[in-house]
Amino acid sequence: MLEAIKLNVNNKSMMSSFKGKDFLQLSDFSPEEILFLLEEAKELKALQKQGKPHPYLSGKVLGMIFEKSSTRTRVSFEVGMLQLGGHAIFLSSRDIQLGRGESISDTAKVLSRYVDGLMIRTFAHESVEELAEHASIPVINGLTDLQHPTQVMADLLTILEHKGKLAGLKLCYIGDGNNNMAHSLMEGAVKVGMDITIASPPGYLPNGTITEKSIKAGKQFGSTVMITNDPVEAIKDADVIVTDVWTSMGQEEETEKRLKAFSSYQVNAELCKYAKEDFIFLHCLPAHRGEEVTAEIIDGPHSVVFDEAENRLHAQKAILKLLLA
Numbered sequence: 001m002l003e004a005i006k007l008n009v010n011n012k013s014m015m016s017s018f019k020g021k022d023f024l025q026l027s028d029f030s031p032e033e034i035l036f037l038l039e040e041a042k043e044l045k046a047l048q049k050q051g052k053p054h055p056y057l058s059g060k061v062l063g064m065i066f067e068k069s070s071t072r073t074r075v076s077f078e079v080g081m082l083q084l085g086g087h088a089i090f091l092s093s094r095d096i097q098l099g100r101g102e103s104i105s106d107t108a109k110v111l112s113r114y115v116d117g118l119m120i121r122t123f124a125h126e127s128v129e130e131l132a133e134h135a136s137i138p139v140i141n142g143l144t145d146l147q148h149p150t151q152v153m154a155d156l157l158t159i160l161e162h163k164g165k166l167a168g169l170k171l172c173y174i175g176d177g178n179n180n181m182a183h184s185l186m187e188g189a190v191k192v193g194m195d196i197t198i199a200s201p202p203g204y205l206p207n208g209t210i211t212e213k214s215i216k217a218g219k220q221f222g223s224t225v226m227i228t229n230d231p232v233e234a235i236k237d238a239d240v241i242v243t244d245v246w247t248s249m250g251q252e253e254e255t256e257k258r259l260k261a262f263s264s265y266q267v268n269a270e271l272c273k274y275a276k277e278d279f280i281f282l283h284c285l286p287a288h289r290g291e292e293v294t295a296e297i298i299d300g301p302h303s304v305v306f307d308e309a310e311n312r313l314h315a316q317k318a319i320l321k322l323l324l325a
Contacts, residue, residue, distance in 0.1 A: 018322035022132040023140045025147045026187040027213060031221055031279045034156070034191050040318035041311070042292045047076050048083060048314070055085025062088045064142070065098070065117040067122040067129075068249055072285065073142045073150075076291055076312040077119055079319055083313075088113065093155055108134035123250060138323040140316075145250070146207065148180040151284050152188040153315040158308040159194075162280050167193030168224070172238035172275070174199050174231050174265050175292055176258075177206040181244045186210060186225060190218040197226040199234035201261045231265050238275040241302075242282045243267045243292045260292070267293040272302070280304050 014036050026034065028142060047054045062081050067073065070115050073116045074090065081088040098107045108131045111118060120128055121142035132139040141149055144270060160166055173182050177200030186206065188197040196214075198206055205211075205227055215225045228234050235241060246262045272279065281293075281303045289295045 015322060015325075019325075021139055021323055023149060023323060024128055024132060026149045026152060026184055026191060027142065027210075027217070029183055029191065031191045031193075034153075034188065037153060037315070037322065038091065038157055039321060041153070041314045042160075044317045044321065045311075045314040053085075054083070056325045057081065057086035057116075058322050060084075060086035060116040061114070062086060062320065062324070063111050063118045065086055065091045065093075065096070065118065065120040065122070066142075067093045067120075067127075068143060070121055070143070072309055072312050073119075073121050076316055077142065077320075080317040082202035084116075084317060086116075086324075104130045104310075105134040107131070108139075109136075111167060112136040113122050117320070140319060140323070144180060145248070146180055146183060146210075147187075148184045148284070149188070150316055151181065151312065153319065154308055154311040155185070155242070155282055156188055156192060157311045157315050158282065159280070160306055161307065162304055162310075163239060169239040170195045170197070170237060171240040171242060172197045172199070172235045173242045173244075173270070174234065174267050175243045176204050176246055176248070177227065178204050178222060179206075179244055180247065181242070182206050183210045185242060186214040187217075189212050190221055190223040190224065190225065193222050194240075195224045195226075195231060195270055197228065197234040197238070199228050199231040200266065201265065202229060204261065213233050213237055223226060223297040226287055232274055233272055235271060235274045238279055240273055241267060241279055242280060244284060245286070246292050260293070266291070267297055269294065269296050272297060282308050285309055 040082055064077055078088040112135045119140040119142045123145050125144040128141045128144055171194050177198045182198055186196055198200035218225050246258045256317045279302055281297055283305045287298055
């Protein structure tokens, strides 16, 4: 069981392994590092709930670049920096020269002279990689069309809180497999010993490269990855059920096509009968009730979506602390 891993380094050594590192995708991190991040998140959450100050980032400044709008990402990162004793600066594409043609490399080099870290929420994953390549400070991927690693850290924290473990559980993702959540869930699940199944219609399967790498990592860490078109097959005996919107930001022109393609992939009471009786339901939000999930499920007793949303704050604080302190 991965929870029983005895770290072969002390806490100081583990913390130093994060110092100055980028947080772009979960495949960059070892199982020990991911579990260590989760423990840090649990400790920071406990301090916050107890009302105890924890100014680990006093005097530090995070620059937040948003080319995609957000509720949870902006508020959780900004509040997280404040609770850690630092500051956050919101930078939309309308506010900085990046939106008017300045190169990503120049932007990275300039902002590295002003702030201690950068978080970016954008479309192309290549933009985040280029920013990280040219920045001399840590870069955090707040979301791209390909990956959503900070959300999945919050998901893993939520599962750990409600299930008491990660290794040995089965996670089922239903919906658009060629989606940032599906990709990051695959990368995160296999690193912590969870089996993952993804059910998507033809034409919407996960990225092949990420799938192959996740299958390979799963063999190393004792996890399995299954991709199928059959939602019933995927959800059988699932401990955790996850879905996401069928039409993501930037795909609005495909809405009608996607509604037809995903019509039999709705997470509803009939489908959930095949999962374990004590399954939990996660959704990164915002949700479209009546499309990818029914109100009966997302607002029902199995749903932990608001615990999940809160845990964005605590998981991201752990990432900020370890990268910037």
